[in-house]
Amino acid sequence: MSTLVRDMTKGNTTKLLISFSIPMLIGNIFQQLYNLADSAIVGRGVGPFALAAVGSTGSLSFLFFSFCIGVANGGGITASKYFGAKDDEKVKKVIVNGAYMMLAASVLMAILGYVLAAPVLRLLDTPEDIIDVATMYLRIMCLGIPFIGLYNYASAMLRALGDSVTPLIFLVVSCFINIGFDCLFVYVFGWGVFGAAIATLIAQFLSGFACLLFAYFKNDYFKIKREYIKPDMKIIGECARMGSMLALQMSLIAVSCLALQRYVNGFGPMTMAVFTAVGRIEQIVQQPYGSLGMALSTHAGQNLGARNYKRIKEGFGKGMLIMAAFSAIVLPLAQFGGETIMKIFTEEPEIITMGAKALRITSAFYFTLGTIYVCRGVLNGIGDAGFALINGVVEVIGRIGFPLLLTLFPVIGVWGIWLSAGLTWFISGLFAFIRYAVKIRNAKFIASVSDAENSAAVRSDHLAKKAYVTVLHSKAS
Numbered sequence: 001m002s003t004l005v006r007d008m009t010k011g012n013t014t015k016l017l018i019s020f021s022i023p024m025l026i027g028n029i030f031q032q033l034y035n036l037a038d039s040a041i042v043g044r045g046v047g048p049f050a051l052a053a054v055g056s057t058g059s060l061s062f063l064f065f066s067f068c069i070g071v072a073n074g075g076g077i078t079a080s081k082y083f084g085a086k087d088d089e090k091v092k093k094v095i096v097n098g099a100y101m102m103l104a105a106s107v108l109m110a111i112l113g114y115v116l117a118a119p120v121l122r123l124l125d126t127p128e129d130i131i132d133v134a135t136m137y138l139r140i141m142c143l144g145i146p147f148i149g150l151y152n153y154a155s156a157m158l159r160a161l162g163d164s165v166t167p168l169i170f171l172v173v174s175c176f177i178n179i180g181f182d183c184l185f186v187y188v189f190g191w192g193v194f195g196a197a198i199a200t201l202i203a204q205f206l207s208g209f210a211c212l213l214f215a216y217f218k219n220d221y222f223k224i225k226r227e228y229i230k231p232d233m234k235i236i237g238e239c240a241r242m243g244s245m246l247a248l249q250m251s252l253i254a255v256s257c258l259a260l261q262r263y264v265n266g267f268g269p270m271t272m273a274v275f276t277a278v279g280r281i282e283q284i285v286q287q288p289y290g291s292l293g294m295a296l297s298t299h300a301g302q303n304l305g306a307r308n309y310k311r312i313k314e315g316f317g318k319g320m321l322i323m324a325a326f327s328a329i330v331l332p333l334a335q336f337g338g339e340t341i342m343k344i345f346t347e348e349p350e351i352i353t354m355g356a357k358a359l360r361i362t363s364a365f366y367f368t369l370g371t372i373y374v375c376r377g378v379l380n381g382i383g384d385a386g387f388a389l390i391n392g393v394v395e396v397i398g399r400i401g402f403p404l405l406l407t408l409f410p411v412i413g414v415w416g417i418w419l420s421a422g423l424t425w426f427i428s429g430l431f432a433f434i435r436y437a438v439k440i441r442n443a444k445f446i447a448s449v450s451d452a453e454n455s456a457a458v459r460s461d462h463l464a465k466k467a468y469v470t471v472l473h474s475k476a477s
Contacts (some may be wrong), residue, residue, distance in 0.1 A: 005163060006162025009086070010037060021292050023168040027155075028290055029284060031166075040345055043345050051276055053137065053234060054134075058279060059253075059261040060120055060258060063115075064113040064142055066250030068102065069246075069247075069250060071102055071243040071244075072102055073152075073297070074241075074408065075156060076342075077301050079157055080297070081305040083302055084305025084306040086402070092225075092228050094238075096228050097231060101236065103149075106171045110142050112416055113141075113145060114139050116139040123262075125266060127265065138198035140194070144200065147205040151167070151170075151207050156464060158219070159216070159298055160301065162302075165294070169214075170207045170210045173206075175205070177206060181198070185198060185199050208264055242385055245441055246388050255425075256398070257399065259400045262272075263403050265415075273353050277345040277351070280345070285366065289326075289373035289374075292373060292377065296315055296316070296377030311453050316375075323373070330366060333463060337361055341359070348468075349439060358417075361472075362422050365421075365426055368429035368430070370420075370429075371433055378436060379436060383440060392412070394424075397425055402416070
């Protein structure tokens with residue numbers, strides 16, 4: 001049991017964040033291999049138009065998936081707070097009631113995604129020559145939303161308890177299964193995009209089911225007694241408050257990506273293929289930032305429950321240093337190795353050249369992108385639901401407003417698409433840092449009040465003990 005939970009309220013903060021982040025980073029990279037495998041195998045095995053069809057569904061898939069991910073993370077943050085407070089009963093209640101919320105959310109989004117796939121793709125001006133394939137791919141992916149929800153629920157709860165290794169194990173195995181089935185269905189059976197979608201569906205089911213099953217048998221917090229099974233409306237309300245804001249945040253970001261995708265579609269399949277490939281690369285680049293952000297959420301949540309506010313601030317500072325070091329490493333790779341990276345997806349010279357230039361534009365903003373994740377991780381961990389809404393709104397404004405403005409200038413043209421992404425990261429990072437600064441100033445006040453309360457409690461306890469000893473002496477004499 002001790003190997004499956006980790007108390008982040010004590011110990012070296014830097015070591016804790018890094019050791020907690022590394023398994024999640026590996027897991028997130030392998031998770032992105034789902035998309036990379038689909039894109040690379042489809043792009044090389046079927047062709048650029050098939051790659052464009054798969055890519056055109058990315059933002060819409062994220063919209064449906066993100067709602068469930070937000071609900072899962074909201075429950076995880078709530079669980080981490082009670083774990084830090086050493087309230088095991090509440091932790092188990094959050095695990096149970098979080099499962100109820102995830103089941104309802106994932107089934108709802110699966111139905112909506114399947115029904116709305118075709119009309120929304122048409123609303124996004126998806127080219128007619130790829131819309132049928134894109135609709136089919138998206139509908140199959142939506143059928144897997146409950147499986148995605150299952151995995152994200154289990155991994156969020158395990159992370160709340162300090163276990164970032166167990167989700168990694170099953171994700172890595174399922175990723176290899178996904179790649180194997182991709183090759184089988186696309187190259188051997190000749191199923192094309194349909195085969196890639198089925199392969200991902202099978203892998204998602206295996207990762208979610210196996211992760212939850214292992215947690216049940218190996219982690220005592222998942223061994224729920226009968227009295228915890230009854231829905232607890234207070235716990236559900238607490239999880240829903242944070243979960244709904246995170247779901248709204250991610251949904252708003254997804255809507256902004258949809259708006260940008262619609263704009264990209266207007267430039268034709270070639271630009272769509274470049275946008276898809278660059279997007280896949282940037283998803284991998286973002287994984288260390290995302291892993292660090294999730295580690296900071298768990299760290300902040302547990303220390304919030306333990307009322308250790310100074311340690312929350314320390315976590316932010318260490319997180320910024322780790323993020324800056326990674327940014328310094330990955331920036332030159334994107335600036336000078338773009339052509340080599342793009343060859344993973346295609347052999348078309350025009351797409352390779354265009355994609356390399358797009359990477360050089362967006363990579364200039366990697367530090368501000370990392371700032372978003374660090375600030376978001378801490379703010380989500382302390383339950384700042386208001387920031388989730390602010391962050392989502394800022395991203396919508398940036399992703400919709402910047403492309404419309406920048407592409408009007410002939411000297412910028414189509415490159416305004418990727419410049420818009422970088423500028424959106426910049427303003428979002430700035431707003432996130434300001435929000436953190438405001439919250440920390442308030443936290444100092446909270447901490448001072450807490451310290452005063454603790455001091456008063458200590459003095460009261462000391463006086464009580466002194467009075468008790470006096471009474472004992474009086475009785476003895």
